[in-house]
Amino acid sequence: MRALRRASLIVAALNLAYCFVEMGVALAIGSVSLLADSADFLEDTAINLLIVIALGWSLGAQAIAGRAMAGIILVPAAVAAWQVVVKSSDPTPPDVPLLVITAAGAALVNLVSALVLARVRRMSGSLSKAAFLSARNDVIVNLLIIAMALVTAWTASGWPDIVLGAVIVLLAGHAAWEVWEAAGEERLAAKALAGEAVD
Numbered sequence: 001m002r003a004l005r006r007a008s009l010i011v012a013a014l015n016l017a018y019c020f021v022e023m024g025v026a027l028a029i030g031s032v033s034l035l036a037d038s039a040d041f042l043e044d045t046a047i048n049l050l051i052v053i054a055l056g057w058s059l060g061a062q063a064i065a066g067r068a069m070a071g072i073i074l075v076p077a078a079v080a081a082w083q084v085v086v087k088s089s090d091p092t093p094p095d096v097p098l099l100v101i102t103a104a105g106a107a108l109v110n111l112v113s114a115l116v117l118a119r120v121r122r123m124s125g126s127l128s129k130a131a132f133l134s135a136r137n138d139v140i141v142n143l144l145i146i147a148m149a150l151v152t153a154w155t156a157s158g159w160p161d162i163v164l165g166a167v168i169v170l171l172a173g174h175a176a177w178e179v180w181e182a183a184g185e186e187r188l189a190a191k192a193l194a195g196e197a198v199d
Contacts, residue, residue: 001055003119003120004051004055004120004128005051005052005055007116007117007119007120008048008049008051008052008117008131009048009052010113010116011044011048011113011116011117011131011135012044012045012048012049012052014109014112014113015041015042015044015045015048015109015113016041016042016045018041018105018106018109019038019041019042019045021102021105022034022037022038022041022102022105022106023035023038023039025098025099025102026038026102028095028098029094029095029098029099030087030092030094031094031099031161032080032083032084032087032161032162032164032165033080033141033144033145033148033161033164033165033168034094034099034102034103034145035079035080035083036076036077036079036080036083036165036168037076037103037106037138037141037142037145037168039075039076039079039080040076040134040138040141040168040172041106041109041138042075042076043072043073043075043076043134044113044131044134044135044138046072047069047072047073047130047131047134048131050065050068050069050072051128051130051131059189060187060191062183063183063184063187063189064183064187065183066129066130066179066180066182066183067180067183067184069130069179069183070130070176070177070179070180070183071176073130073134073172073175073176073179074172074173074176076168076172077168077169077172077173077176080165080166080168080169080172081165081166081169083165084162084165084166084169087158087161087162087165088162090158091157091158091159091161091162092158093152093155093156093157093158093161094149094152094158094161096149096150096152096153099145099149099152100146100149100150103142103145103146103149104142104146106138106142106145107139107142107143107146110135110138110139110142111139113135113138114132114135114136114138114139117131117132117135118132129178129179129182130175130179130182133175133178133179134175137171137172137174137175140171141167141168141171144164144167145164148160148161148163148164
């Protein structure tokens with residue numbers, strides 16, 4: 001458990017630091033996908049800090065924490081969904097070079113986070129699974145942002161950025177569902193250990 005706690009603290013620090021970088025650039029260039037991704041860095045920070053706090057809890061309490069984290073994963077999805085609606089009325093393309101550089105930096109941070117968490121992702125059920133899934137999905141999102149930036153440069157349109165915002169919503173929703181299911185399995189295991197009827 002010490003390895004999981006150390007890994008979670010490292011990942012939380014990396015995500016919190018880069019959140020401010022990405023959010024600042026997103027606001028400066030008007031990118032929906034970067035803004036949603038910066039909110040996602042906050043989500044990753046919260047998940048990893050929750051892991052550190054919940055490690056000493058019982059299996060049942062960890063299942064509850066896993067369900068709470070499934071909800072946390074949906075926060076950036078809600079941010080992205082709102083920005084998709086707002087930006088649709090004015091689909092101005094974001095600055096492509098800054099978009100690519102920032103997304104590449106985010107991909108590096110998330111790749112390092114995923115590699116750190118890959119070694120400990122099975123150590124604490126839904127807790128470590130939530131953190132690993134989130135970091136893994138973030139690498140995919142960052143690569144999609146870079147690809148979208150190239151399409152934006154080609155089309156001179158803000159619509160690729162808006163479409164990617166919708167994709168981020170779908171990825172976050174899928175990750176939240178996986179974590180919710182894992183937490184449900186832990187809840188059933190906790191009931192079985194306590195000798196309660198499993199419904």
